[in-house]
Amino acid sequence: SAVISQKPSRDICQRGTSLTIQCQVDSQVTMMFWYRQQPGQSLTLIATANQGSEATYESGFVIDKFPISRPNLTFSTLTVSNMSPEDSSIYLCSVTGGNDQPQHFGDGTRLSIL
Amino acid sequence: SQQGEEDPQALSIQEGENATMNCSYKTSINNLQWYRQNSGRGLVHLILIRSNEREKHSGRLRVTLDTSKKSSSLLITASRAADTASYFCATDENRDDKIIFGKGTRLHILP
Numbered sequence: 001s002a003v004i005s006q007k008p009s010r011d012i013c014q015r016g017t018s019l020t021i022q023c024q025v026d027s028q029v030t031m032m033f034w035y036r037q038q039p040g041q042s043l044t045l046i047a048t049a050n051q052g053s054e055a056t057y058e059s060g061f062v063i064d065k066f067p068i069s070r071p072n073l074t075f076s077t078l079t080v081s082n083m084s085p086e087d088s089s090i091y092l093c094s095v096t097g098g099n100d101q102p103q104h105f106g107d108g109t110r111l112s113i114l
Numbered sequence: 115s116q117q118g119e120e121d122p123q124a125l126s127i128q129e130g131e132n133a134t135m136n137c138s139y140k141t142s143i144n145n146l147q148w149y150r151q152n153s154g155r156g157l158v159h160l161i162l163i164r165s166n167e168r169e170k171h172s173g174r175l176r177v178t179l180d181t182s183k184k185s186s187s188l189l190i191t192a193s194r195a196a197d198t199a200s201y202f203c204a205t206d207e208n209r210d211d212k213i214i215f216g217k218g219t220r221l222h223i224l225p
């Protein structure tokens with residue numbers, strides 16, 4: 001199964017700033033996924049990051065707020081822009097092992113906005 | 115969109131007892147997955163059950179799937195303190211590559 005590394009593991013940020021989260025996979029994957037988990041809640045899919053094309057965003061999430069890069073088949077970044085306290089969440093990236101295979105997740109980035 | 119709905123939302127049982135969590139979903143699926151999350155950390159994959167399977171076992175875990183009722187259950191037998199965690203079901207909504215998570219069940223094993 002894929003090994004996924006996320007950086008940073010946690011951060012405390014000021015309101016109005018932006019933070020970029022990195023996700024590195026130890027193998028080449030077609031699709032990478034970014035999720036948000038608000039305190040005490042389940043995971044909500046933000047977007048699907050495909051290499052060589054723009055990310056596909058889910059309803060309620062926009063590129064201006066959560067720009068995503070996918071420069072190659074092993075790496076992706078998610079930026080949380082112009083942060084507010086409501087953005088305090090755990091952000092997780094994941095990859096799929098293929099058709100009818102489980103998804104594998106990084107340990108997540110715990111973000112707190114003051 | 116939230117596809118799966120777990121119940122109960124929270125469950126406390128004595129160590130050694132069995133824990134059962136249920137999940138319902140809305141659309142057609144290729145598979146359904148169960149995950150565990152300890153204290154807001156990363157997710158650990160437990161079991162994937164395909165739409166043509168009815169039951170699957172892994173150690174102390176037993177998962178059932180009823181596609182006619184669009185529901186699944188996760189049974190943990192002989193629970194241990196280390197099983198205290200949140201458990202989520204997730205489905206490939208509309209047979210897509212992305213998976214959508216249910217709201218989860220918070221399981222607490224009492225000593």
